[in-house]
Amino acid sequence: MITTTAGRYHGAARRVSVPSAYRGGVAVALISIGVALLPLLQPAGPGNSSVVDAVFVLALGATLLWVGSAGLRVHIPYVVPVSILVGAGTVAGVLGASPSTSGIALLQDVGLLMWCATVANVARSEGALSTILGVWCWSAIFWAGILVLAVSFQQTGLAGITQREGTRAALTFGNPNTAATYLVISFMLLLASRRPRHVLARAAGLALIAVAIALTGSLAGIAGLAAALVVAAVVRVHQHQGAVPAAGSLFLFAIVGGLALFGANQLDLPARSRASSHPLLRDSIGRLDQSVGSRDLLVSESIDLFRSGGLHGLVGRGPAMTKTSLKSVQAPYANEAHNDFLAVLVERGVFGVVGLVLLGAGLAVRVARISSRGLSPGYASVVPRPGALAGAVVALGLSSLSHEILHFRHTWVLFGIIAALHLWGGPPERNPVRGAAA
Numbered sequence: 095m096i097t098t099t100a101g102r103y104h105g106a107a108r109r110v111s112v113p114s115a116y117r118g119g120v121a122v123a124l125i126s127i128g129v130a131l132l133p134l135l136q137p138a139g140p141g142n143s144s145v146v147d148a149v150f151v152l153a154l155g156a157t158l159l160w161v162g163s164a165g166l167r168v169h170i171p172y173v174v175p176v177s178i179l180v181g182a183g184t185v186a187g188v189l190g191a192s193p194s195t196s197g198i199a200l201l202q203d204v205g206l207l208m209w210c211a212t213v214a215n216v217a218r219s220e221g222a223l224s225t226i227l228g229v230w231c232w233s234a235i236f237w238a239g240i241l242v243l244a245v246s247f248q249q250t251g252l253a254g255i256t257q258r259e260g261t262r263a264a265l266t267f268g269n270p271n272t273a274a275t276y277l278v279i280s281f282m283l284l285l286a287s288r289r290p291r292h293v294l295a296r297a298a299g300l301a302l303i304a305v306a307i308a309l310t311g312s313l314a315g316i317a318g319l320a321a322a323l324v325v326a327a328v329v330r331v332h333q334h335q336g337a338v339p340a341a342g343s344l345f346l347f348a349i350v351g352g353l354a355l356f357g358a359n360q361l362d363l364p365a366r367s368r369a370s371s372h373p374l375l376r377d378s379i380g381r382l383d384q385s386v387g388s389r390d391l392l393v394s395e396s397i398d399l400f401r402s403g404g405l406h407g408l409v410g411r412g413p414a415m416t417k418t419s420l421k422s423v424q425a426p427y428a429n430e431a432h433n434d435f436l437a438v439l440v441e442r443g444v445f446g447v448v449g450l451v452l453l454g455a456g457l458a459v460r461v462a463r464i465s466s467r468g469l470s471p472g473y474a475s476v477v478p479r480p481g482a483l484a485g486a487v488v489a490l491g492l493s494s495l496s497h498e499i500l501h502f503r504h505t506w507v508l509f510g511i512i513a514a515l516h517l518w519g520g521p522p523e524r525n526p527v528r529g530a531a532a
Contacts, residue, residue, distance in 0.1 A: 118160045121216045122225055124153035129226060130233040132504050133276060136268045141198050146503060147205070154212050161215060170211045171513035172456055178449030179203060182442040183413040189405070190412025191422075196441075199413035206506040213510025218518045220472040224287075227476065227511070231289035234280030235299040238306035241265045241273070245309050262311035271497050274315025276504045277307045278489050282322050283508075286482035313385065314493045321492055322485030324351075329465050329481030389432060389496055395425045396436040410443035434494040454491070457509065460516040461487050473519035483512055 128149040135144045161168055180203050187196025217223040245263050262270040281303045283289075290296045307315050324347045332340035399419055400407050411419045416437055420428035431437035438446040461484045469480060477483070486508060493499050 118157065118216055118219075118222065121153055121156040121160055121212070122222045124149060124156055125213060125216055126226055126229040128153055129230045129507060132230075132233075132507070133237050133266050133273070135272075135503075136266045138268070141202070150209050150212065153216075154208055157212050157216055166215075166218075168211075168215055169513075169517055170207070171214050171517070172207065172210065172453055172509065175449045175451075175453035175456060176203065176207045178452065179438070179442060179446055182410060182446035182449060186406075186410030186442050186446070187412040189409060190415055191418065192412065192415060195414050195418075196412035202501070203413075206500075206503065209503065210506040210510040210513065213507055214513035214517060217511065217514035220476050223473070223511070223514055223519075224476045227283060227287045228289055230280065230507075231284050231287060231299070234277070234284070235290075235302060237265060238277060238280075238299075238303045241306045241309060242302060263306075263309045270310040271312045271314060271493070272502060274307055274310040274312030275318070275490065275493050275497070275499055275502060277303050277310070278315050278319045278322060278493075279486050279504055279508050281307070281319060282326065282482045282486035282489070283511075285326060286477050286479045286486075288478055314496050318489030318492045320351075322482075322489040324485075325488045326479070326482045326485035329484050330479070332466070333481065385496075388427060388429075391427045392429060392432055393436060395420055395427060396431055396433075396440050399423065399425075399440050406443075408443050410439075410441045410446055413441050416440050430498065432497055434498050434500050437498050457487055457512065460512050464512065464515050464519070468521055469515065469519040470521050473515060477515060477519075480515065483508075483515075487512070 128146055131146045131149060134146060138144055160166075180200055183196065183200050183203070187193050187200065190196055213226065217226055241263050244265075263273070264270045265273045267273040267276065281300060284296060284300055284303070288296065290299060304319070307319060324344075328340050328344045328347070331343045396416065399411075399416075402423075416431045417429055419440065431440060435447070435450065438450045442449075464480045465484050468474065469477060490499050490505060490508075499505050
């Protein structure tokens with residue numbers, strides 16, 4: 095007999111007790127394998143698929159078999175905002191120039207949400223979440239080490255393991271900025287879960303990942319990591335000392351950051367980097383002006399596309415159609431939006447933006463509750479520093495201003511981990527039991 099105990103944590107069922115003989119071990123194992131293989135995106139298959147997708151399809155199947163046979167309640171976090179995004183995208187795609195292209199993008203949206211839901215439902219026990227986080231942290235250290243070694247030994251066969259964009263390392267992500275977002279999230283997960291457990295091993299892992307982020311040359315990744323660390327520190331101060339000291343620390347960080355930016359401007363750091371003999375400096379900080387200029391041009395072109403679109407401005411031109419639409423109007427710089435807000439506005443219209451805003455709000459509420467109201471003792475032992483998750487979300491938010499991070503698989507796995515903590519990890523006193531079923 096299987097006994098399930100359902101409770102509520104701010105409107106969501108809390109946890110389920112199942113026999114020790116089977117607790118979704120197959121699903122946990124498959125998710126862990128998928129998490130370990132997250133960087134293996136190249137070479138890509140049809141529809142930009144990869145070996146990771148096959149593993150997650152198996153994990154989804156195992157999860158459905160488990161929850162179905164055990165009579166467990168299934169939760170699909172973020173389903174309302176994603177449904178709005180998909181619905182708006184469907185209308186825009188049908189009315190757009192290439193319904194088939196948009197259709198593939200919409201299937202990818204649904205697939206990413208299913209990834210997220212699979213992680214959130216399987217991690218309904220402390221042990222399952224601990225396994226998933228442990229695999230992510232240790233595999234991230236491994237992949238960071240591969241990236242650093244490949245760059246260090248460029249004249250050997252090892253160099254072929256990591257792809258390059260100029261001197262910037264991309265590992266097997268196909269893009270240095272995608273690699274950087276994965277590494278930044280991983281850095282913050284190491285802090286949140288305090289993995290590895292030994293402090294010296296953890297410090298070495300954090301240092302290795304930080305070096306790997308630098309080697310990607312991603313300005314968004316470097317800035318995102320700095321912002322994530324500031325947010326994590328402020329949340330930590332708020333938890334232990336209250337709102338006033340937290341506000342004071344945030345003000346102090348703002349002053350230090352402002353002085354740093356002022357100093358960089360006074361020294362004309364981008365120009366000095368362009369003239370540097372170090373190729374990575376030239377391809378990272380040295381391209382700051384060029385990168386900002388291209389992004390500004392894309393913003394201007396995308397806004398013009400929205401304003402002049404008529405019906406397409408209201409409902410969108412269809413998912414994955416920004417570059418094609420810019421080419422059709424002979425825009426000087428026809429490219430993808432490189433900005434989640436602009437991409438949704440142009441491709442899914444006003445209603446799509448509503449879905450995006452709701453998605454951001456849902457994430458913010460979950461992270462705030464996890465960080466400010468605490469976790470149950472079991473989950474707190476797995477994620478003793480939940481404020482680091484808030485930092486990871488802020489880093490992703492900053493990256494979304496210059497890259498379309500909602501297409502990244504690791505983004506949605508992180509969203510699933512956050513949803514799992516919100517669903518199952520609340521303190522018992524804040525989760526009144528609703529009832530039991532046999």
